[in-house]
Amino acid sequence: MSDEQDQAPQFICGKCNIPLSMGKVSVAYMGNSFEVDLLRCPQCNLVLVPEDLALGKMLKVEQALEEK
Amino acid sequence: MERQRVQELEAQCIEEQPPACTAGCPIHLDVRGMMDHLRKGDFASGFGIVARFLPFPSIVSRICDHPCELVCKRAEAGEPLRINDAERACVDHGFKASALPRPQRAQRKRRIAIVGAGLSGLTAAVDLGMKGYETVVFEAKPEVLGRIRDWKRPPLPASLIETDLEVLKTVGIVVRANTSVGDDEVTIASLVDDFDAIYLGLGSRPVLDHSIDLQLDESGRAVIDPLTFATSHPKVFAGGCHRYGPAVYSPIMSLHDGRYAAMSIDRMFQGASLSANRETQGPYQTRLFTKTSVYTALPAIVPAEMAQGYSAAEAVEEASRCFPCHCLECVKVCEYLAHYGSYPKRYIREIYNNDCIVMGAHKTNRMANTCSLCGLCEAVCPEHLPMAGFCQEARQSMVQKGKMQSSFHDFPLRDMAFSNSDAFAMARHQPGSTASAFLFFPGCQLAASSPDHVAAAYQYLGERLSGGVGLMLGCCGAPAHWGGREDLFQSALGTISAQWNDMGRPAIITACSSCYRVFKDNLPDLPVSSIWSVLDEIGLPPVTLGRNLQPLAIHDPCTTRQEEAVQKSVRNLLNHLGVSPIELNEPGLTTCCGFGGLMSFANPDVADKTVDRRAKDSDADYVTYCAMCRDNFARRGKPAMHILDLVFGKTENPAAREDPGFSRRQENRARLKNMLLREVWHEPMIDEQDLPELNVSPKVHALAEKRLILLSEVRDVIAHAETTSEKIRDSKSGHFIAAFRPHAVTYWVEYSLEGEGFAVHNVYSHRMKVGTDQPS
Ligand code: SF4
Ligand code: SF4
Ligand code: SF4
Numbered sequence: 001m002s003d004e005q006d007q008a009p010q011f012i013c014g015k016c017n018i019p020l021s022m023g024k025v026s027v028a029y030m031g032n033s034f035e036v037d038l039l040r041c042p043q044c045n046l047v048l049v050p051e052d053l054a055l056g057k058m059l060k061v062e063q064a065l066e067e068k
Numbered sequence: 069m070e071r072q073r074v075q076e077l078e079a080q081c082i083e084e085q086p087p088a089c090t091a092g093c094p095i096h097l098d099v100r101g102m103m104d105h106l107r108k109g110d111f112a113s114g115f116g117i118v119a120r121f122l123p124f125p126s127i128v129s130r131i132c133d134h135p136c137e138l139v140c141k142r143a144e145a146g147e148p149l150r151i152n153d154a155e156r157a158c159v160d161h162g163f164k165a166s167a168l169p170r171p172q173r174a175q176r177k178r179r180i181a182i183v184g185a186g187l188s189g190l191t192a193a194v195d196l197g198m199k200g201y202e203t204v205v206f207e208a209k210p211e212v213l214g215r216i217r218d219w220k221r222p223p224l225p226a227s228l229i230e231t232d233l234e235v236l237k238t239v240g241i242v243v244r245a246n247t248s249v250g251d252d253e254v255t256i257a258s259l260v261d262d263f264d265a266i267y268l269g270l271g272s273r274p275v276l277d278h279s280i281d282l283q284l285d286e287s288g289r290a291v292i293d294p295l296t297f298a299t300s301h302p303k304v305f306a307g308g309c310h311r312y313g314p315a316v317y318s319p320i321m322s323l324h325d326g327r328y329a330a331m332s333i334d335r336m337f338q339g340a341s342l343s344a345n346r347e348t349q350g351p352y353q354t355r356l357f358t359k360t361s362v363y364t365a366l367p368a369i370v371p372a373e374m375a376q377g378y379s380a381a382e383a384v385e386e387a388s389r390c391f392p393c394h395c396l397e398c399v400k401v402c403e404y405l406a407h408y409g410s411y412p413k414r415y416i417r418e419i420y421n422n423d424c425i426v427m428g429a430h431k432t433n434r435m436a437n438t439c440s441l442c443g444l445c446e447a448v449c450p451e452h453l454p455m456a457g458f459c460q461e462a463r464q465s466m467v468q469k470g471k472m473q474s475s476f477h478d479f480p481l482r483d484m485a486f487s488n489s490d491a492f493a494m495a496r497h498q499p500g501s502t503a504s505a506f507l508f509f510p511g512c513q514l515a516a517s518s519p520d521h522v523a524a525a526y527q528y529l530g531e532r533l534s535g536g537v538g539l540m541l542g543c544c545g546a547p548a549h550w551g552g553r554e555d556l557f558q559s560a561l562g563t564i565s566a567q568w569n570d571m572g573r574p575a576i577i578t579a580c581s582s583c584y585r586v587f588k589d590n591l592p593d594l595p596v597s598s599i600w601s602v603l604d605e606i607g608l609p610p611v612t613l614g615r616n617l618q619p620l621a622i623h624d625p626c627t628t629r630q631e632e633a634v635q636k637s638v639r640n641l642l643n644h645l646g647v648s649p650i651e652l653n654e655p656g657l658t659t660c661c662g663f664g665g666l667m668s669f670a671n672p673d674v675a676d677k678t679v680d681r682r683a684k685d686s687d688a689d690y691v692t693y694c695a696m697c698r699d700n701f702a703r704r705g706k707p708a709m710h711i712l713d714l715v716f717g718k719t720e721n722p723a724a725r726e727d728p729g730f731s732r733r734q735e736n737r738a739r740l741k742n743m744l745l746r747e748v749w750h751e752p753m754i755d756e757q758d759l760p761e762l763n764v765s766p767k768v769h770a771l772a773e774k775r776l777i778l779l780s781e782v783r784d785v786i787a788h789a790e791t792t793s794e795k796i797r798d799s800k801s802g803h804f805i806a807a808f809r810p811h812a813v814t815y816w817v818e819y820s821l822e823g824e825g826f827a828v829h830n831v832y833s834h835r836m837k838v839g840t841d842q843p844s
């Protein structure tokens with residue numbers, strides 16, 4: 001394919017050497033847990049939390065849960 | 069937190085007390101509110117206030133004897149406000165019939181007879197009519213308000229009186245003019261039979277109608293209870309100049325009597341106590357404190373045309389002289405109190421309510437955790453309200469109830485744990501001796517900031533003091549104390565006092581003002597003195613400064629607020645060093661540097677505002693005697709030095725020394741311990757791991773500091789990733805991204821291999837636990 005380079009997976013699991021793909025991942029904080037879609041290794045489940053997510057939405061949810 | 073104590077604290081804050089003018093006004097007109105509107109030229113809103121308090125605004129705003137002006141605080145800086153003229157301006161420039169109060173719709177089945185249509189009688193009639201009662205006014209003369217119609221100073225236009233009397237119609241008050249009570253037809257006795265209550269506004273003459281048995285005084289006037297306006301007859305109330313006799317006439321007191329007699333009548337109908345909760349009825353002295361010394365004296369604005377009253381422009385100018393009166397002394401000096409937009413009385417209520425909620429939003433937690441516990445508010449408060457003590461108590465309560473956000477304090481608490489771990493903590497007698505008469509406790513933050521000064525100071529004390537000078541490294545537990553963690557605090561104190569005991573109960577010398585406070589307040593058995601007092605006594609080592617010191621301003625750490633002797637010693641030392649410091653304020657009114665109370669962790673923005681504000685107090689470089697203050701100034705770009713920089717420092721310009729930052733603080737402590745073990749005690753050092761070489765650019769380092777990520781944690785992440793291969797390769801940049809979660813925080817590091825070591829490109833963290841953080 002001509003656009004193969006754009007399609008090339010950016011993130012590769014260092015352990016399994018296969019690309020990360022979107023999948024359901026559980027996150028938990030202060031006794032609450034829920035599922036979110038995140039990039040993770042389909043084989044060993046290693047998850048990538050990108051900076052903007054960690055410092056954006058995740059932080060907001062953390063603070064909301066802390067104030068409960 | 070105990071409810072009653074909280075209420076006492078709340079009551080200590082007097083900001084909600086009325087200003088002097090309102091307290092002095094017999095009917096407590098909201099003068100300050102009115103002046104606020106006038107200042108903005110909003111006469112309509114000003115009139116709204118006047119009409120809310122005065123049943124006859126056009127009349128009273130011209131004839132009030134204005135006792136409020138006698139107590140207006142502006143008198144302490146110029147002349148009192150011309151409050152009555154300002155009220156008249158509200159009427160003259162803001163009158164709107166639609167702004168007048170409307171009677172309540174609900175009709176009540178009680179009837180009241182008012183005898184005498186003077187100011188007091190008509191006020192009682194209007195107030196009761198507004199509440200929906202049926203009122204009938206009996207007046208002997210053909211017209212109501214006879215005295216006002218004859219007013220001479222200056223005369224009131226008849227049209228104006230008619231405007232004000234419109235209210236009688238609006239409310240539906242029946243006026244029976246030309247009806248003299250006491251004649252055959254109508255007597256007080258017949259009114260008592262026909263009505264549910266009677267108000268007598270008889271004027272200053274004696275009671276001539278003896279149809280009922282009314283207790284009279286020697287001049288023949290009814291005996292009236294000054295609080296409730298009750299007479300000896302349960303249905304009959306009285307007031308107005310009947311109370312004072314013919315010698316004085318105060319229109320506003322007549323209004324006052326009518327108003328509060330009406331209140332009693334209403335209470336009687338409701339079956340409520342006539343006398344309860346009336347302490348602040350009528351003129352009284354407010355407890356509100358207003359610092360007037362900061363204002364320039366200004367004379368009153370006098371209307372150019374006295375008879376015309378104020379022009380709109382004149383009224384605005386006059387109203388601009390109103391301070392307005394507030395206390396807010398604490399809010400003026402504290403960024404934290406200012407940040408939340410209110411004042412301690414409210415904050416205490418909010419924090420207490422927050423404490424009482426079991427479930428629900430604990431939004432106020434951050435508020436209680438932002439206070440730096442510096443005690444400045446208490447020092448400036450006219451009532452000495454201890455806000456710091458309250459916030460500290462609230463924090464303890466949050467911790468006990470499991471409601472404290474761990475994100476507020478776990479970084480400083482882990483820093484404290486580091487300082488009390490083997491990496492730093494130690495206690496030794498002086499080399500070559502088996503006993504200690506003294507024990508030097510430099511504190512964890514001085515060691516973190518200036519490890520060399522600690523070593524030098526220890527050596528000097530050892531040379532100059534006899535009986536053995538031991539050394540104890542560690543943290544006094546202040547962070548736990550500030551964070552409400554009494555468990556951790558007590559255990560830190562326990563370790564210290566046990567070791568102190570083991571060492572033969574030496575006299576403690578501390579170089580940190582927080583440690584000093586902690587020991588003094590919590591370990592009364594430990595004899596503690598500050599190194600500054602000790603140095604003042606034994607003298608300084610020969611100092612070859614040889615520098616041309618710029619003028620220095622002295623910043624006292626907030627924890628020494630009450631330690632006059634320490635403050636004085638420091639100044640003596642500075643004088644010896646050839647520095648005559650500029651005083652920023654009375655030492656007892658010093659501010660926090662933004663580190664106190666762990667403020668900078670719970671609310672970094674407010675902490676930065678705090679230190680920045682202090683930094684602006686003088687253009688001179690600062691000298692201080694707390695390492696944390698020193699480093700906080702440095703962090704925000706304010707040149708500052710520690711007094712030990714002047715004694716043991718080797719650099720040419722110690723005020724330019726950088727803030728070491730959190731990572732280096734820990735490294736400095738660990739290095740100090742190892743250096744002392746090796747060079748002073750000749751003991752083996754704590755194992756220094758073979759740490760991978762990290763290349764961290766200043767930009768990434770600053771990011772790590774801001775995000776409270778230590779380089780040791782970055783190393784842990786990389787070490788974990790490299791040993792387990794749990795890392796993600798970013799094929800675009802060629803970097804690795806890896807995470808590690810040692811405790812409650814997951815740290816992420818983006819790095820790449822670089823020679824023998826690693827280049828660090830980014831760091832961030834989150835507290836949520838994601839997936840199975842450990843491989844499944
Ligand atoms: S009503 Fe009279 S006493 Fe009250 S504020 Fe106005 S001028 Fe002053
Ligand atoms: S300065 Fe203003 S608020 Fe203070 S007493 Fe005078 S009128 Fe009232
Ligand atoms: S200084 Fe602050 S706490 Fe004290 S009375 Fe005034 S507003 Fe209240």
Ligand SMILES: [Zn+2]
Pocket residue numbers: 013014015016017041042043044045046
């Ligand atoms: Zn994998």
